[in-house]
Amino acid sequence: MHLQNWYAVLSVTPNASEQEIRQAYRRLAHRFHPDKNPGNDQTSLHFQLIKEAYEVLSNPKRRSAYDRQVYLGNSVQNTPKYYPSAAELTDAAARLHQDLLRQNQFFINRDWLFTQCMELLSPENRQLLLKNRDRSVIAQFLKFQFESAIFLTYRQNIILSNQWKQLSGGMPELEQLVSNHLQRTKRAHLWDKSKIWVAIGIGITITLLIVLS
Numbered sequence: 562m563h564l565q566n567w568y569a570v571l572s573v574t575p576n577a578s579e580q581e582i583r584q585a586y587r588r589l590a591h592r593f594h595p596d597k598n599p600g601n602d603q604t605s606l607h608f609q610l611i612k613e614a615y616e617v618l619s620n621p622k623r624r625s626a627y628d629r630q631v632y633l634g635n636s637v638q639n640t641p642k643y644y645p646s647a648a649e650l651t652d653a654a655a656r657l658h659q660d661l662l663r664q665n666q667f668f669i670n671r672d673w674l675f676t677q678c679m680e681l682l683s684p685e686n687r688q689l690l691l692k693n694r695d696r697s698v699i700a701q702f703l704k705f706q707f708e709s710a711i712f713l714t715y716r717q718n719i720i721l722s723n724q725w726k727q728l729s730g731g732m733p734e735l736e737q738l739v740s741n742h743l744q745r746t747k748r749a750h751l752w753d754k755s756k757i758w759v760a761i762g763i764g765i766t767i768t769l770l771i772v773l774s
Contacts, residue, residue, distance in 0.1 A: 572723075657709055678709060
């Protein structure tokens with residue numbers, strides 16, 4: 562069963578204290594509340610995720626059960642990887658994508674992939690990419706992230722997009738790359754939801770043609 566990464570939704574580590582979780586929730590809920598973003602479907606969806614994450618992680622029993630389910634009873638570790646240069650970080654993003662292409666794409670572990678993408682987007686790694694604000698390097702990194710993220714759910718892409726926007730902020734061409742990717746992901750998501758009804762409609766139409774012929 563697919564499990565959402567509630568820690569990533571609130572942008573906290575698995576070792577976060579109750580106070581850190583509460584503060585993260587208040588900050589994000591204030592930012593993404595639908596009343597502050599009327600007509601924005603992506604923001605409304607993310608707001609619901611934030612509420613769900615807080616409901617699980619703010620309840621000690623539910624959080625403990627969630628941790629056991631996700632981490633199979635092992636203590637949660639927080640060991641992000643660090644890279645000495647933006648080029649090596651981009652190479653790591655490229656290797657992740659190449660690893661995915663070698664896997665059976667119908668059996669990719671989305672939770673594992675989401676965690677890998679979030680690790681590459683850690684605050685330290687974002688700072689590394691933004692240090693010289695080299696648009697070409699950031700664009701290349703984002704390209705590999707997008708190519709990996711196509712295997713994730715629409716919700717997971719929205720969560721990642723908050724980090725991508727921090728990388729592309731103030732650089733219109735990069736902001737457009739993020740926007741284009743989210744639009745493609747949303748279209749794919751809507752198609753996945755509607756194609757079953759399209760198939761049913763086609764089946765009904767063929768049946769009626771046979772009956773009436």
